[in-house]
Amino acid sequence: MEAVKEIPISGRNPEAKYIREGHHEHPSLLPLIDIPIIDIGQLTAPSEADQKIRSALSTHGCMIVTNHGVESWFLDKLRMLFKQFVALPEEEKLKWKREVDGFEGYGSDPAPNDFLARDWGARLRITIRPEEFRQLKYWPENPPEFREVVDEYSSKVVTVYEVILKALARSMNLKETSFLHKMGEPWIMYARFNFYPSCPRPDLVFGLKPHFDSTVLTVLLQDKELEGLQILKDGQWFRVPIVPDALVINVGEQLEILSNGEFKSLYHRGMVDSERERVSLAVLSLSNPQSGVEPIEELVNEERPSLYRKVIYEETTHFDYYKSGRTLIDDARV
Numbered sequence: 665m666e667a668v669k670e671i672p673i674s675g676r677n678p679e680a681k682y683i684r685e686g687h688h689e690h691p692s693l694l695p696l697i698d699i700p701i702i703d704i705g706q707l708t709a710p711s712e713a714d715q716k717i718r719s720a721l722s723t724h725g726c727m728i729v730t731n732h733g734v735e736s737w738f739l740d741k742l743r744m745l746f747k748q749f750v751a752l753p754e755e756e757k758l759k760w761k762r763e764v765d766g767f768e769g770y771g772s773d774p775a776p777n778d779f780l781a782r783d784w785g786a787r788l789r790i791t792i793r794p795e796e797f798r799q800l801k802y803w804p805e806n807p808p809e810f811r812e813v814v815d816e817y818s819s820k821v822v823t824v825y826e827v828i829l830k831a832l833a834r835s836m837n838l839k840e841t842s843f844l845h846k847m848g849e850p851w852i853m854y855a856r857f858n859f860y861p862s863c864p865r866p867d868l869v870f871g872l873k874p875h876f877d878s879t880v881l882t883v884l885l886q887d888k889e890l891e892g893l894q895i896l897k898d899g900q901w902f903r904v905p906i907v908p909d910a911l912v913i914n915v916g917e918q919l920e921i922l923s924n925g926e927f928k929s930l931y932h933r934g935m936v937d938s939e940r941e942r943v944s945l946a947v948l949s950l951s952n953p954q955s956g957v958e959p960i961e962e963l964v965n966e967e968r969p970s971l972y973r974k975v976i977y978e979e980t981t982h983f984d985y986y987k988s989g990r991t992l993i994d995d996a997r998v
């Protein structure tokens with residue numbers, strides 16, 4: 665099948681199918697955004713940081729968190745294991761390839777349609793929570809430690825989500841567990857390991873096209889050295905800085921709905937480097953599809969009627985949305 669064969673090759677000039685429309689400046693020439701960097705180490709009880717988080721996410725749609733409980737050496741190891749996977753010979757990686765019309769596994773994204781350029785990148789997607797939803801046939805066994813380290817990272821990220829979602833609920837005078845409860849149990853996590861080959865013309869391609877995440881929140885581990893995440897704010901694209909060992913937290917469409925519009929989902933994209941390969945790891949959190957996604961009751965009242973109707977979303981429908989060009993919010997908006 666095509667998903668692995670279509671992966672762009674580092675250092676090559678992009679063919680027509682990868683070239684985005686229009687004329688664009690080099691991605692590194694865009695301004696850097698100043699987004700809040702928040703220490704979440706002490707966030708287990710009500711504190712001033714609750715309001716800081718609320719304000720960061722409602723103003724910027726994202727924040728950078730430190731003291732999140734995942735050690736620096738562990739993050740290095742996680743990035744390194746994925747880089748080792750990417751460096752394997754193609755036949756070996758094919759063992760964990762995404763099937764035609766499949767959702768999990770390693771490969772490039774399908775062409776969205778005949779007009780939009782393909783991304784200069786490839787991804788490994790796997791379900792990581794709850795454990796019984798995991799499909800191990802898509803979990804690389806090479807390098808040998810990959811599965812174990814990803815499993816350990818999953819539990820650490822669950823804690824990060826719990827800490828942040830509880831703080832957000834407190835900041836809005838809701839019961840601490842409101843968001844988590846509304847997501848339904850088990851709420852779901854997917855891992856998306858992104859690989860961006862180098863490209864001599866980063867101005868011509870997207871590593872990952874502009875998009876909203878259809879998540880509650882996304883926890884993004886950036887490359888240790890190479891910038892590439894860019895966000896749109898007030899009509900202008902900005903570079904997001906690398907803060908060593910920090911995690912980037914993005915608001916997704918489901919949080920926009922759950923919070924009845926208090927938080928707006930972040931429009932963002934991934935760019936590539938002219939000389940070096942880049943990786944990132946997004947862990948996506950989503951409501952249980954059986955619970956559906958709708959605003960929390962306490963956030964709907966006469967002054968602020970519900971802005972969204974209840975929608976059902978499964979990440980396996982990601983490519984259907986992708987191809988149609990619609991988003992979850994388009995379906996939910998009243």
Ligand SMILES: O=C(O)CCC(=O)C(=O)O
Pocket residue numbers: 856858872877884892893894932933934935943944946
């Ligand atoms: O690679 C990046 O920095 C962006 C990744 C991303 O937005 C995603 O996986 O949803």
Ligand SMILES: [Fe+2]
Pocket residue numbers: 875876877882932946
């Ligand atoms: Fe994203």
